[in-house]
Amino acid sequence: MSTAEDIVTEAPAVEAVPKRAMTLGFGTSLVVLAVLILVPLFVKNFIIFQLTMLLIYALAVLALNILTGGSGQFSLGQSAFYAVGAYTSAILMEHVGMNYALTLPIAGIVCFGFGFLFGQPALRLSGVYLALATFALATAMPQLLKLGYFEHWTGGVQGLVVTKPDAPELLQAMASWFHKSISQDMWLYYFTLAVGIAIYIASVNLLRSRSGRAFMAIRDNEIAASAMGVDVALYKTLAFGVSAGITGVAGGLGAIAVQFVAPDGYTITLAIQLFLGMVVGGVGWLPGSIVGSAFIIFVPNIAESFSKGLSGAVFGVLLFLVIFLVPHGARQVAIVAQQLIGKLKKN
Amino acid sequence: MELFANQVLAGIATGAIYACMALAVVMIYQAIDHLNFAQGEMAMFSTFVSWQLMQWGIPYWGAFVLTVAFSFAAGIAIERLLFKPLAKAPILTNVAGFIALYAIINSVAGLIWDFTIKQYPTPFGSSPFLGSQLISTHQAGMIGITLLMLVMLFFFFRFTRVGLAMRAAASLPESARLVGINTSWMIALGWGMAAAIGSVAGMMIAPVVFLEPNMMLGVLIYGFAAAVLGGLTSPFGAVMGGFLVGIFENLVGTYIPGVGNELKLPIALALIITVLVVKPAGLFGRPIVKRV
Numbered sequence: 001m002s003t004a005e006d007i008v009t010e011a012p013a014v015e016a017v018p019k020r021a022m023t024l025g026f027g028t029s030l031v032v033l034a035v036l037i038l039v040p041l042f043v044k045n046f047i048i049f050q051l052t053m054l055l056i057y058a059l060a061v062l063a064l065n066i067l068t069g070g071s072g073q074f075s076l077g078q079s080a081f082y083a084v085g086a087y088t089s090a091i092l093m094e095h096v097g098m099n100y101a102l103t104l105p106i107a108g109i110v111c112f113g114f115g116f117l118f119g120q121p122a123l124r125l126s127g128v129y130l131a132l133a134t135f136a137l138a139t140a141m142p143q144l145l146k147l148g149y150f151e152h153w154t155g156g157v158q159g160l161v162v163t164k165p166d167a168p169e170l171l172q173a174m175a176s177w178f179h180k181s182i183s184q185d186m187w188l189y190y191f192t193l194a195v196g197i198a199i200y201i202a203s204v205n206l207l208r209s210r211s212g213r214a215f216m217a218i219r220d221n222e223i224a225a226s227a228m229g230v231d232v233a234l235y236k237t238l239a240f241g242v243s244a245g246i247t248g249v250a251g252g253l254g255a256i257a258v259q260f261v262a263p264d265g266y267t268i269t270l271a272i273q274l275f276l277g278m279v280v281g282g283v284g285w286l287p288g289s290i291v292g293s294a295f296i297i298f299v300p301n302i303a304e305s306f307s308k309g310l311s312g313a314v315f316g317v318l319l320f321l322v323i324f325l326v327p328h329g330a331r332q333v334a335i336v337a338q339q340l341i342g343k344l345k346k347n
Numbered sequence: 348m349e350l351f352a353n354q355v356l357a358g359i360a361t362g363a364i365y366a367c368m369a370l371a372v373v374m375i376y377q378a379i380d381h382l383n384f385a386q387g388e389m390a391m392f393s394t395f396v397s398w399q400l401m402q403w404g405i406p407y408w409g410a411f412v413l414t415v416a417f418s419f420a421a422g423i424a425i426e427r428l429l430f431k432p433l434a435k436a437p438i439l440t441n442v443a444g445f446i447a448l449y450a451i452i453n454s455v456a457g458l459i460w461d462f463t464i465k466q467y468p469t470p471f472g473s474s475p476f477l478g479s480q481l482i483s484t485h486q487a488g489m490i491g492i493t494l495l496m497l498v499m500l501f502f503f504f505r506f507t508r509v510g511l512a513m514r515a516a517a518s519l520p521e522s523a524r525l526v527g528i529n530t531s532w533m534i535a536l537g538w539g540m541a542a543a544i545g546s547v548a549g550m551m552i553a554p555v556v557f558l559e560p561n562m563m564l565g566v567l568i569y570g571f572a573a574a575v576l577g578g579l580t581s582p583f584g585a586v587m588g589g590f591l592v593g594i595f596e597n598l599v600g601t602y603i604p605g606v607g608n609e610l611k612l613p614i615a616l617a618l619i620i621t622v623l624v625v626k627p628a629g630l631f632g633r634p635i636v637k638r639v
Binding site: 128310 | 443447
């Protein structure tokens with residue numbers, strides 16, 4: 001353990017994903033969209049609810065992907081932003097009586113500010129140190145929400161119950177012409193889908209813009225980026241803000257879908273799940289978010305069905321299988337598939 | 348003033364737990380360059396193994412030695428089987444692997460030994476140490492063992508060829524390979540040693556927090572915090588960090604009104620982050636200069 005300073009030539013912690021490789025082609029996107037629109041028409045309400053959660057977690061994973069895959073910063077604190085978003089929506093709906101759809105942008109803006117401010121001290125930290133700082137935020141959040149001081153608003157340990165919105169009357173009237181009805185779950189699914197698509201398109205555009213290029217320059221080499229005139233501090237905090245904002249919207253949607261917010265729903269476990277979702281989906285590949293989200297929602301259930309006592313072990317083994325087979329996540333599968341299709345076309 | 352001195356002493360006693368764990372964390376960080384989230388669970392599993400050996404009638408120190416040897420071998424086996432194939436995978440994928448390992452070990456230990464809390468013996472007795480009510484002979488023994496491990500590690504890295512080879516493999520793998528060091532096995536050795544140190548930590552901690560599959564959850568978090576505070580590159584820093592975190596935590600609980608047990612951890616972490624913002628490589632770590 002010498003005291004001399006070491007000089008290390010280090011590869012960046014997060015691989016460089018070129019920006020074109022971050023999204024799906026137009027045709028494939030349409031197919032995925034069609035599937036997402038049609039599936040709820042044929043399944044039961046409970047599955048529709050699970051699919052809604054799938055979309056919500058996908059949004060949260062997408063947000064982490066922008067932060068980590070885009071700007072190269074780690075975060076184990078996403079559950080804190082999710083919690084702030086959920087509580088903002090719940091409090092506005094229950095105490096202020098605001099319409100649920102209007103609470104989402106407010107949740108997003110509040111979280112953007114929160115993330116932007118949190119990004120300031122995080123500027124000096126990177127790698128494991130940043131992981132620890134964000135981790136601290138994640139462990140502190142449930143405790144802060146329980147504090148007696150805020151209890152009037154947050155409901156303390158008991159949390160808040162949120163009413164589930166009905167589909168708009170106009171839509172219900174239209175559905176009744178076809179002798180069908182739109183259940184609350186189904187309406188919420190389509191509502192979430194619409195919000196999700198809007199955020200996805202905005203994120204893709206963000207990464208393709210000047211700001212997105214600045215994020216990626218910072219990810220690949222911070223010093224080189226600053227030498228080229230990128231305001232590193234501004235863009236790093238901005239990445240935190242954007243990521244927190246999207247996570248906040250996801251949190252708000254989550255509160256509406258689950259109809260309940262309580263401090264213990266937003267522990268570090270949630271942050272770890274979102275992290276796993278990002279790795280399984282492929283770091284820096286935005287469409288992978290939905291694959292990762294499916295993994296964290298459905299695989300624990302599958303593991304439980306194998307064996308109740310060993311569900312943790314089965315989950316671990318499945319996770320190992322996935323990362324052994326595809327260390328780069330779903331992105332790797334997509335690349336291989338693309339190459340295969342390319343070959344077939346040539347023949 | 349007496350309250351202050353007492354709280355500091357009590358802080359050192361709890362800090363010894365974190366120092367033990369932090370030493371294992373730094374060991375693995377030296378070998379593989381990232382934090383192993385499954386470290387605590389590996390230590391917990393080792394502690395259960397030693398408990399089982401004692402249940403079968405093996406005396407304490409016999410079980411102790413066997414467990415350390417088992418943990419060393421298991422650490423190497425885990426590296427060879429699970430993480431060597433992932434050596435070329437991205438770092439974040441490796442971290443996901445640690446989380447998977449965590450889930451597997453926790454669940455298997457729960458299945459074999461169930462989740463009831465078990466008493467764990469101490470070789471040092473638990474009477475008050477030197478007449479002080481705040482620190483027991485077990486805690487004094489634990490501090491002694493931690494410092495002993497620290498000294499042994501220092502001699503290992505400073506004065507043995509293997510220690511030198513491990514340092515070389517960790518700081519510049521390519522040059523190390525050129526002078527004939529098998530860097531891949533050095534990593535395995537690092538895993539083995541980290542597991543062995545972790546098992547000692549587990550066996551020292553178990554009498555205080557009691558034995559059960561989730562016993563390491565809180566300890567590992569503090570251990571990480573201690574290692575990061577002291578500097579991830581310095582075993583001495585890690586041990587000091589452990590004591591400091593213990594003292595921090597106790598003083599915060601005593602002097603800041605309205606801080607229950609639940610807010611102790613966030614406040615301790617916030618203090619650590621404040622320190623890191625001022626001194627990003629930790630209190631005793633060496634700054635790393637990057638080449639562009």
